[in-house]
Amino acid sequence: MTDTVSFRLAKLGQLSTARFAEGLAPLGLRPRHCAVLGLLSGPPMAQLELAKRIGVTASVVVDMLDELEAHGAVRRIRDTADRRRQLAELTSRGRTLSSQATQLARQIDAELLLPLNAVQSKGLRDALALITEAQGHDARR
C-alpha cells in the first residue's frame, strides 16, 4: 500500500499543500487561490469556466473570488453581451500576488527535488505533466 504511486501522490500532495499554506499565509492567500491566480494570468474568464478548469463546483469559485476581491487581487466584470455572466480578471495587485505565489511554488519545488539529480527531476516533471494532461482529457473531469 504505502509503496504505491497513488498512495505517495496522495501523501506528497498533502505535504505540498501544507507548504503552500505556510508560504502563502503572509500574503493573505491560501492554497486553493493559486489555481485561480494561475488561470487568470490570461484573458478574463467566466466563473463557471474557472470552476470547470479548476475542477471545483460553482459555489467554491464564488467563495474564492469573494476572498480574492476582498484582497484587491481580482475584479468581476459583468458581461454586457450576456448579463448573467461575470468575467473575472486579475488586478495589478493580483498579478503581483500571482508572481509571488509562483515564486513560492518554485521554492517548494527546489526543496522537494533536493534528493533527485537533474535527470530524475526532469523525468518527474515530465511524468507529472503527462499524467496531468491525460487526466485533463479524461471524461471524469
Add this chain to the structure above:
Amino acid sequence: MTDTVSFRLAKLGQLSTARFAEGLAPLGLRPRHCAVLGLLSGPPMAQLELAKRIGVTASVVVDMLDELEAHGAVRRIRDTADRRRQLAELTSRGRTLSSQATQLARQIDAELLLPLNAVQSKGLRDALALITEAQGHDARR
C-alpha cells in the same frame, strides 16, 4: 504556477485521494484508513507511534482506530508493561481489508500510469520514493 511540480503534486494528490474514496466506499473504509492498515501490517504499534508515522495528531488516530475497530479491522491491546499505552493490531478481517485496499491502490496506479511507458513509470515510482524517504528524515515531520 500550474506547471510546477508542487502544484501538480497537490492536484494529483487530490485526484488520487478522490479515487481511493470511490473505491474504498464499498469496503466501508475511507482514504485516511489506508495508512493505518498499511502500518499495522507488521507488529502491533502504540497509538502515538502511529500518529507520528502517519503525520497526524493523536486525536485523529483515536478517531480512525474507533472506526476501524467498529469495522472489526483492528484491535486495541492495553500494554501490560505501561498501562497508559494501547497497542493497535490488525484482526484477520483487517488483513483482508488491507490487501483489498492495496489491490485498489494498484488499480489506481495502473490507470494513472497509463500515459507513461515502462521507463517513465519506473522513473516516477523511484522519484516519488526518494522524495518520500527524504521527507521522512526531514525534521519537519
Add this chain to the structure above:
DNA sequence: TATTGTTATACTCTATAACTATA
C-alpha cells in the same frame, strides 16, 4: 510532573440544493 490516550471544539475545504436574475 510528564506522557498516553481521550474528548470537545473549531476551522478549512468541498459538495449539494434551493434560490435570483437573466436568457
Add this chain to the structure above:
DNA sequence: TATAGTTATAGAGTATAACAATA
C-alpha cells in the same frame, strides 16, 4: 425552461486545548 451566479447548509478531515489515567 435553461443557464450563470449566489446563498445556506452539511460532511469530511484536521488541529488545538483541556482532561483522565498512569508513569
